[in-house]
Amino acid sequence: MDRSDEELMLAYRGGEPRAFETLLHRHGKGIYRFALRFLGDRMRAEEVMQESFLRVLLAASRYEPRSSFRNYLYRITRNLCLDLIRKEPRARVQADGTGPCGPGPEDLPDRNPGPDLCVESEQLRFVIFKALQGLPPEQREVFLLKEVKEMKLQDVADVTGANLNTVKSRLRYALQALREELSRGGIRKEIGYGL
Amino acid sequence: MGCKACEEKLLEYLYGELKGADAATMEEHLAASEPCREVYRNFKATVELLAQQDEEPLPEQICTRIMAHAEELADRARARPRRWAWLFRPALVTAMVAVIAAGVYRYSLRTKGAFETKSPHAVSEFPAQAFREAPSAPGEGDKPVEHRELAKEKEKEKEEKPAVVRSMQQQTSALQTTAMDEVLPQEAAGRGGSVLSEPPRPTGEAKLARKGDAELAARPPAVSLPVPAGVAEPAFQAEAEVAPRAAAPFPAALRKALELAGAGRCRDALPLMEDFAERFPSDEACGQAWIELGRCFQREGQADRAGEMARKALAFPAQAEEADALLRSLKPDSQALP
Numbered sequence: 001m002d003r004s005d006e007e008l009m010l011a012y013r014g015g016e017p018r019a020f021e022t023l024l025h026r027h028g029k030g031i032y033r034f035a036l037r038f039l040g041d042r043m044r045a046e047e048v049m050q051e052s053f054l055r056v057l058l059a060a061s062r063y064e065p066r067s068s069f070r071n072y073l074y075r076i077t078r079n080l081c082l083d084l085i086r087k088e089p090r091a092r093v094q095a096d097g098t099g100p101c102g103p104g105p106e107d108l109p110d111r112n113p114g115p116d117l118c119v120e121s122e123q124l125r126f127v128i129f130k131a132l133q134g135l136p137p138e139q140r141e142v143f144l145l146k147e148v149k150e151m152k153l154q155d156v157a158d159v160t161g162a163n164l165n166t167v168k169s170r171l172r173y174a175l176q177a178l179r180e181e182l183s184r185g186g187i188r189k190e191i192g193y194g195l
Numbered sequence: 196m197g198c199k200a201c202e203e204k205l206l207e208y209l210y211g212e213l214k215g216a217d218a219a220t221m222e223e224h225l226a227a228s229e230p231c232r233e234v235y236r237n238f239k240a241t242v243e244l245l246a247q248q249d250e251e252p253l254p255e256q257i258c259t260r261i262m263a264h265a266e267e268l269a270d271r272a273r274a275r276p277r278r279w280a281w282l283f284r285p286a287l288v289t290a291m292v293a294v295i296a297a298g299v300y301r302y303s304l305r306t307k308g309a310f311e312t313k314s315p316h317a318v319s320e321f322p323a324q325a326f327r328e329a330p331s332a333p334g335e336g337d338k339p340v341e342h343r344e345l346a347k348e349k350e351k352e353k354e355e356k357p358a359v360v361r362s363m364q365q366q367t368s369a370l371q372t373t374a375m376d377e378v379l380p381q382e383a384a385g386r387g388g389s390v391l392s393e394p395p396r397p398t399g400e401a402k403l404a405r406k407g408d409a410e411l412a413a414r415p416p417a418v419s420l421p422v423p424a425g426v427a428e429p430a431f432q433a434e435a436e437v438a439p440r441a442a443a444p445f446p447a448a449l450r451k452a453l454e455l456a457g458a459g460r461c462r463d464a465l466p467l468m469e470d471f472a473e474r475f476p477s478d479e480a481c482g483q484a485w486i487e488l489g490r491c492f493q494r495e496g497q498a499d500r501a502g503e504m505a506r507k508a509l510a511f512p513a514q515a516e517e518a519d520a521l522l523r524s525l526k527p528d529s530q531a532l533p
Contacts, residue, residue: 015273020265033251046257057268135322145264152212168206
């Protein structure tokens with residue numbers, strides 16, 4: 001039976017480095033994906049991921065399983081992302097020089113289109129990334145955290161430090177904005193799901 | 196369920212967090228309400244579309260780096276308790292605490308003794324008591340009992356003396372150039388004399404403070420007691436016992452000048468004396484000091500200088516006779532007789 005995150009952390013604190021490896025493989029992908037979609041920059045996402053796990057390591061001797069380890073890890077990552085955004089606002093400028101834009105082609109996820117994708121995968125990726133980067137950070141973080149598997153709305157509130165109603169409100173605005181952005185990107189006709 | 200309630204719970208339903216009866220109620224409402232169904236449909240489409248994004252491969256290089264740190268930190272954590280484990284052995288801790296406590300106790304005793312011994316006022320304000328109780332052998336001064344008695348006397352003395360006197364003494368001690376517990380050997384030329392118990396003359400604030408202190412103003416002039424020539428500390432001890440307690444110590448600058456004169460260093464004593472005389476021209480002690488300085492110059496063979504000193508002493512009625520005698524003794528050598 002798989003050990004819980006908290007048990008693994010305690011095992012690592014007790015001198016079992018392999019326990020941390022399990023944690024890294026369990027949450028590494030989610031953390032990296034969150035950072036990449038939040039920041040829209042592969043290199044900065046890697047930095048944030050590394051820094052997040054290092055901070056957990058450095059605090060391991062004081063770790064007490066009082067709350068969810070996953071929420072703790074995402075809180076660190078989210079704070080690091082916000083710090084980066086504040087310190088280094090994206091300097092990339094559109095080709096026509098009108099202002100900041102979304103991620104460049106090098107920041108897009110690797111090409112691996114699934115068979116069910118209704119639109120051209122390249123266009124879809126770009127539109128989604130652009131839509132996400134257009135969201136205010138507080139809405140973006142709520143939407144991306146809710147994307148993490150098994151993270152409930154209450155967990156998102158815990159990670160962001162906002163109350164549940166605020167989280168719902170931000171998420172609603174985020175979904176509406178994303179919907180509009182996707183429509184502007186020409187993807188509207190492709191999405192139609194009935195009850 | 197109304198549209199308002201639906202709006203509040205829609206996101207929970209969308210993400211599958213609404214279960215059982217709540218979920219069933221929501222489905223019924225969405226089936227009945229077209230606007231709510233439209234909102235739900237749009238949200239769901241957006242979420243599913245965005246969820247279709249490809250999984251990002253984990254950057255292996257970062258993972259390797261993180262695991263290297265993890266192993267290094269785990270090694271350090273394993274080593275740390277062993278390094279300091281000896282600190283937590285009960286016997287060692289008890290011994291260390293005992294040693295530290297003993298050291299602190301000993302230090303506190305020493306500090307207390309040093310405070311009582313090294314207080315400059317304990318001696319400077321009451322030289323007589325200091326001499327009387329001073330140990331004959333070096334090292335006895337470290338005994339705390341004697342110094343406690345001295346401190347008690349000092350407290351008693353403070354109560355007896357007016358505040359003005361204390362402020363004057365503090366001013367005087369500021370002029371001090373040598374330790375007050377050094378004994379001044381007085382040259383007892385002629386009839387011999389000492390000006391040790393001469394009270395200080397206040398200046399500045401002390402003078403202002405002195406106004407209104409009638410008792411102090413009516414204080415008797417300097418007390419001079421005969422001291423045998425060449426006698427040092429024991430003579431002072433005897434003198435101090437006879438001297439009135441209320442008398443303040445001799446001004447430090449003047450004392451220093453007399454000390455130098457006694458040692459035959461008239462040239463060194465002269466500037467100190469002149470400085471004192473300039474600041475306290477009417478001080479009775481000046482007359483006595485001029486006489487001493489004149490004798491010093493006489494011994495040095497500088498009759499003209501000795502004559503100068505004697506003439507200065509003539510200005511003080513109490514010393515006029517002595518000054519006249521000094522001038523007469525200089526007569527064969529001096530060309531500057533009045």
